[in-house]
Structures are given as C-alpha cells and as structure tokens.
Amino acid sequence: MNYQSQLLVLTDSKDIIEEVKGKEDDVFRCSRAVLVPGYSMYHCSWKNVFSEPIDLHHTFQAVETINGEIVHVFRYPLNNLDHTIYVFFNVSPLREEKETDFIFYSPSMQHILTIINNVSEVDSTILLLGESGVGKSAVAELIHKKSRRKSGPFLTVNCGALPENLIESELFGYEPGAFTGGKSKGKTGLFEAAQDGTIFLDEIAELPYFMQSKLLDVIQSNNIRKVGGIHQKEINVRIMAATNKNLSGLVEEGAFREDLYYRLNVVPINIPPLRERKEDIPELTDQLTAAFNQKYGRSVHLPEKTKQQFIHKHWAGNIRELANTIERLIVTNGVLDHPKQETGPFPSSEENEAVSREEEVLPTLKEARERAEKELVLKAYNKFNNTYKAAQALGVDQSTISKKIKKYTAAASPLKGEHEE
Template structure:
C-alpha cells in the first residue's frame, strides 16, 4: 500500500469520526438524489437506520411516507442552500440542505443537517414562560415600588403584623368600588389610610372629598352633603348649590366620624348608597352619581345600633369592607420607626438636629398613647422645639414623672415596677407569638436574652 493511499484512508477515517461525532443529525445524497451516508445522530433522532436509508432515492422515501418532503431534491433543483421544516418518520425537524459543487460548478453532493423542532419548540416555550414570569415579577416589583412610594408619601410606617395586615387590605381593595368602613380610635390614622386607598385606586385623579360629620353643624350637614335648589330656605344661594356628593362624582367621598351623623340624615344617606342618586333640598330631579364611599369612626357602631342611635341597615351598607386600624399601644414595633419619622420631619421643618436617646425610645414604648399617632406627632414637635440641648431623653417626657394612682397606691419600688412591666410585656408577647424566637423579635431582644429573662422572672 502506497503512502498516498494510507494518508487517504487515514483522512477518510478522521472524516468518518468527525461525521459521527456531530450531535446534530446529518446525511449526504449524491447529485442524483440517492442517499450515500448518514451519521449516528440521524438514527438517534429519527429512528431510521443505515439499512433503511442507504442507496434509496429521496422520491422513494417520500412515497413510502418516511419523509414528507426532500430538502435534497429541492437543493438539486434550485442549486442553492435551502431550509425547511420536514416530517421524518413522524417527527418534525428543521432541515438545511447545503450543495457541494465541483470545479465546474456542478453539484457533487448535498449535505443535510437536521435540528429537532420539538426540542426547539420546547426551548422556545420555556423561554417564553421565563420571559412571562420575569415580566410578571417586574410588574409586581414596579407595583410594589409604586405602592411603597405612596405609603412613604402618605407617612404610613408599619412593621407590626396587625398594621401591615390593615395596609395590605387597603391596597388589596383600592381598585374596587366597594364601600369601606375604617374603624379605630381617635388619632390612629384613619384619614391616612383613606388617602392611601384613594392614591392606589383607579379614581386617584378624580375628586376626593373629605367630610367631617362631627365638625359640621347638624342643621347644615344635609345641605352640605346633598345640596339645595334656589330658594330652598332663607339665606340659600339664589342659584342653588350642589352638595358634596355631587362634587365627588367620578371620585371618592370620605365620611369621617360617621357615627356622629343624625338619625334623620342617615335615612337619606342610606338611599344614596342604595340608589347612587341624590335629591337636593327643595325638590328638583334626582341626580345620578358615581361615587365610592369610604367612612370612618372611632365609635362602636354595633353598640350604637343596639341602642337605637344608628340605623342597622345603614351600618350593614357601610360595613361591606371593614378595616380595623390598631391603636399605637398595639403596634410597639412601630413606635421607634414613627418617632424617628416625626423627628426627622420636625428637624427638617425648623432646621434642627435633635436626637432621641435609647431611654427615650424605651419610655415611648412603655407609654399607652391614648391619643395614638396624633399624640406622638404633636408631642415630638413640642419636645424638639422646647428641649434645650440636642438630645431628648426620658426626663423630657411629661408622663415619666407622673406615676399612676395604681403605682402610688401600691408604693412599689422602681425595681419592683420595672420587674412587673418586664414580666407583663414578656407574658403578652408569649401569648401572642407562642414561640420565644417570635416573641424576642417583637420585644427587640435576642432569643437567648429572652430565655434568660423568663427563667429569672419565673415564667
């Protein structure tokens, strides 16, 4: 065997190895359309063996139903590279035929490579799902940031579970038109939550009318809410006047202190909520309105219903979505955050640099705050503008040196009082959170510290 022949065989062996090493299926036809060669990947993907394919003409394979069409025959006809989707042995494949020319420009072979379209389709579907999921998360993130900006703008700060739950509910129902009833003590921030609902709603660019039912004289409240026709009563405007419900058309009306509304007026309000139409004082046609109603009260409306001071049917009409806003004493985790927020605002307002010490925060967390957030806000402003130095500690607070009658009666020492307070706080935390880990987080101490305190206090 000559050296030239050996080199030729070695080269052919290398080409054979490379041909069979390709992950993509490949086969070769001659210039007449007869199959000359196929690699192992072709059999792996299509299930067709060399014995079934070698030496056969492409047209015969089409007639036998093995292939749906022949890329090789199309390439031979058009004398150029072509790509098409082809069914081979029942499997959908993307095939590309490449013509190999001799020195005279005539086709010697057609080399075809295949790609499993089903795999590509699966990858495409997975990619589309990934993109959709990414877009979904992006939208949620943008929505979250949008809500957070509104919350911070509105001055709502919450870390406690009960306040976070109230805010979550407000966000959840913002875009529906259901009537909302905000419940909570004076100063807890009912109007702030109403503002949040309006800001996040589809009515955010529409009118937002706020009415304090307790601040308007009872004999004027009806005309303020529902308006009047000209000449309806002495002193009435000659042109008449639309009421606040009409002015809120398309938007939202916030009825604060709804528990103070007189009984006769409750009947008319109930009709408005049922029919969404108003009639001005002095007659005239009924006027259709599109208004979302948010009401608020610091009273126990159920008790007022039982006492006959509030209409039961109106209560149920207002109470479609109740949101309970917890008092500050039940939001201990939020007290330092709120105090810091108000401190920053006052410092910025008066160009000051006052700070609250650690014992100041402890004092605030130990106080019951009967006036809630409004009381804290006013107190911090007073302390900031009256404190002589930049550090505000427990001695500056008006309630630190005013022991309760209970403490005076018991004549306990400071150590005993602190012992009782500490024990009471730990017991309440354990009852609420069940585990030492959660209770420790609520109390602002480590779990090991809490366990040691419980052992020392005999809990």
C-alpha cells in the same frame, strides 16, 4: 460615582468662609444654616449636621449626617492663592417619593396593608374602625391613592362638625331659592363635588338619625337630590366611613340605623391602637422627628433612650399623642416638662430638680416656641456680644435681633453699650 448634589465652600488662609456655592439643604438635608460667610469653618455648627465629628484637616472623609445619609468631604488647598476649597457631596441614593407616610412594619399593620391593596382595586364601601388618633384618615387616603379613582377628588367630611340644620345642604347641595339666606345660584354639595373620586365620612356615628336614612338612599341608588330640588342626580362616588365608637352597640341602642350599618360594613378594617403595634413606634418617631425638624428649622436628635421609652409608653392618644409629644420636644430643643404620674421620654428628676411633678403643667406650643426663641436669641447675643453677628448666625435681620433682645431684657437691667463691627 453618581452624586446627588454638591456644595462648594471657598475659605481664606485662616479657613474663614468667603463664599458658598450650592444649597445646604440639598447636601446636608438640614434647614438650619451652618456655613456662614465671615465665620471659621472650625466654628460652624457641625453637630447640627453630622452625627460624628468632622476633621477638616483630612483630604477626604466620609461622614454620616444626623438623618443617616452619607456625605463625602474633599479638601483642596490652593497654595498659590492661599485659599482652600471644600467640596461636600451627598452620595446617598435618591429617596423615592413615598406613596404614604403611614407605617406598616408590625404584623397587624402588614395584614391591614394586604387588605388595603385588595380593596383598592374595587369600589366596595369601606368602614374604618379604631380608637381616636390611630390614623383612620391616613388609611382612607391611602386606599384612594391606590385606587383607580386616584386622579379624582378625595373629600373628607367630619360628620360631627357639621351643624345639624345645615348638614343636608352641605352634603347634597341646594337649589336657588331653596331657603332664605342661601346663595342665589344655589350650591354644589360635597357628594357632587366628589364626583369620580372618594368621599370620606369621618365620625359617621355622629351623623343625625334623620340624615342616616338619606345617606342610605344615596348608597343604594347612587343618586342625590338637592335641598329644594325635585330631580335626582346620578353620582359616581366611592364612600368610606370611619368611627371610634362601637356601631353595632349603637344599633342595639337604637341610636344608629341597622340597615345603614350593614350597608357601610361591607369591608370593615379595624386599625389597632399604637400600644398593640409597638414595632411601628421607632420608625414613626424618626419620621415625625424629621418632619417637625424641617417644619421648625431645627436639628433636634432624640437619644436612643428616649425612643426606647416611647416604645414602652401606653399612648392612649395613639399616633396623635406621639406626634404632639415629639413636636413639643422639637420646639423646646429636646426639653419637655414632667407629666403627672407617668414616666417616659422626659428629663430625669436629677436634671430638673427645681421642677415639681405635682405642680408642673405642660406649656402650650406657642409658649414653648416663645421660650425656645428667647433662649436662642439670648444665647447668640451672649456668645457674640454683637447684634450683627448674632443676626448672621440666626439667619435674620439685625433689626429683628435688636428688637427681640430689648424685649427679652426689658425687665432686667439696661443693655450695655456694644461695639458693632
């Protein structure tokens, strides 16, 4: 059998862990420590690793992790030495590195993927259209990664974030002495920095009108001229642009150049909102949950009911809103406050009777992290009544736990004396 990775655990006669050989992350795919020397195998937080109970009395068993991988568990009693060795093998197939994290399960996204595969082979200008948060930047990067320019740079420019008085020098650079306060050696612009690669002009509708004509010249001639310069410089850059606005409508209003619009609109790709591709939501939910669990060292498992509620939610903010919601669920260990005037993947009123829908305000991520940390630290201390053991369980220094306990109980009665072991 071709095992990916293994983990060996040596325990004494009472199944107290004495030594661990190997990395838990490699076997369990869980960033939170489960096997702690000095603790009983039966008191480990297996629910943070496996989706089903584990029976440590069995000589062999196959258990599924919360990430859907299979781990084989062997138990070898060493009768003469009064010890036991547990061996954990992850036997799931090695995961291939994904070309992208973008999801293409729905028919509409499958169609877009076909377009992406076709346009990636050529250097045509691409115009990505769609609501805010649908993933236009991710599609642009995927096109670049699939193209023959993939070894070159991929630069993203938010046209709405560049100051109007600096946008020309940022895009095209400037010569030495071009203006007061500039660098003595001049500056390389973003178009020049993207040589042999791709430049992605996000929020193209926000580009000032005077710059639109300059961009048109670059697209037509493949040349740039730095601010304060007199010579043209040839560039070899693929241009992609994106907007969440109606460019054709802006053209009719005179707010966007018609000739530039047609130059950009060679291959338009309209990315549908999340509510129109609900088939992608379950996979997106799993992907984002795994990513945030890894980022914050959590093992939060979203119930199927929550995922079903996600499918029926409107998601006005699209993938960005879904990601923010899942991140809040992860950092609050699955507890999220009620939003106003909307049902969704949140606790029921029975579970939060003290919460008023009219008065409830969602916490910031910082507040949510602090709340979750406080709850976890106090829970560990109440469980062990010992800062050393609490620190071991949480994987931090004893001094850190002591400081945090004092911080979180400062407003309450003084800590009772504890007997450290």
